[in-house]
Amino acid sequence: GVEVAGVEVEAVTTLEPLPEYRSAAVGQFKFEYLDHTADVQLHAWGCDLAEAFEQCGLAMFNYMSPLEHVRLRETRTYRAEGHDLSSLLFAFLDELLFEFNTELFLAAAVHITRLDREAWVIEAEGRGERFDRSRHEVGTEIKAITYSAMSIAEREGDAEVFVIVDI
Amino acid sequence: GVEVAGVEVEAVTTLEPLPEYRSAAVGQFKFEYLDHTADVQLHAWGCDLAEAFEQCGLAMFNYMSPLEHVRLRETRTYRAEGHDLSSLLFAFLDELLFEFNTELFLAAAVHITRLDREAWVIEAEGRGERFDRSRHEVGTEIKAITYSAMSIAEREGDAEVFVIVDI
Numbered sequence: 001g002v003e004v005a006g007v008e009v010e011a012v013t014t015l016e017p018l019p020e021y022r023s024a025a026v027g028q029f030k031f032e033y034l035d036h037t038a039d040v041q042l043h044a045w046g047c048d049l050a051e052a053f054e055q056c057g058l059a060m061f062n063y064m065s066p067l068e069h070v071r072l073r074e075t076r077t078y079r080a081e082g083h084d085l086s087s088l089l090f091a092f093l094d095e096l097l098f099e100f101n102t103e104l105f106l107a108a109a110v111h112i113t114r115l116d117r118e119a120w121v122i123e124a125e126g127r128g129e130r131f132d133r134s135r136h137e138v139g140t141e142i143k144a145i146t147y148s149a150m151s152i153a154e155r156e157g158d159a160e161v162f163v164i165v166d167i
Numbered sequence: 168g169v170e171v172a173g174v175e176v177e178a179v180t181t182l183e184p185l186p187e188y189r190s191a192a193v194g195q196f197k198f199e200y201l202d203h204t205a206d207v208q209l210h211a212w213g214c215d216l217a218e219a220f221e222q223c224g225l226a227m228f229n230y231m232s233p234l235e236h237v238r239l240r241e242t243r244t245y246r247a248e249g250h251d252l253s254s255l256l257f258a259f260l261d262e263l264l265f266e267f268n269t270e271l272f273l274a275a276a277v278h279i280t281r282l283d284r285e286a287w288v289i290e291a292e293g294r295g296e297r298f299d300r301s302r303h304e305v306g307t308e309i310k311a312i313t314y315s316a317m318s319i320a321e322r323e324g325d326a327e328v329f330v331i332v333d334i
Contacts, residue, residue, distance in 0.1 A: 029222060029226070029229070030211060030212050030219075030222040031209060031222045031225060032226075033208070033209065033226070034210055036207035036208070037206055038203055038205030039203055039204055040200055040202075041201035041203070042198060043200070044197060046197050051197070055196060055197040059196070059198035062196065162201075
């Protein structure tokens, strides 16, 4: 209410503010687009689990910026812990992604130096360089690793993994 | 087996063909990207259900090609049938999408001439023109309408719909 001449009255016209979401509408139209969701499935393989994991890491980096332009100029080390194979793969990829998000470090070669299936620890080295807008192509941002439909298969002399990541 | 000098022998080296999915691998790497999935949520509103539906159709066209470049040169008619409000909205949008996919017709104005909630029929007119690569921007392809989290709300003098479409 508003006080007019000492008497509290209701304001004649009450224009309620637009709900927040409507303020993003497109031009004169009465519609808008809400956040889209998207994901892509990475599939990587190798002659053993370590190589499949390494290749999965490279798949991730290559999606963010084509690795053909990334030079092997410095080495970073990664360490990840889990409690089984799936959580170890998740933590490993998450660690690579974290290093990119905080340091912009793109690895064009990844080597797992320790894959411990009792302590569930991975230690790895990545060789590459920091993202440089002038030389590197911008690919698609990877927002998060997911456990969705994650699959890890190991056979004699062969291993492969499937990981869905949010983009 | 192969016949050599009249004796059937096993070929010494059997190179099995790569599984189909591996043949799409990126360069020297042992990984590939499997189809990504993506969707976007359309949110449209109006002073009644018909206007919210119309605006939802426009939201769809505008996502595929910005409507500011689309001229009102011809009129098409649409007809859709359902068995309740959700299926009617689905069928209506599906009909607009079908007309685009088969005839490349983009409507920049949509008018529902009949919204029959007993027979569950919509009849509508779209004004616009066929997609012309030289004048129209290419937006994002809409692959399918979905029922996922579809929501239709009607209030006195106000209506809104939410529809998730696959892109």
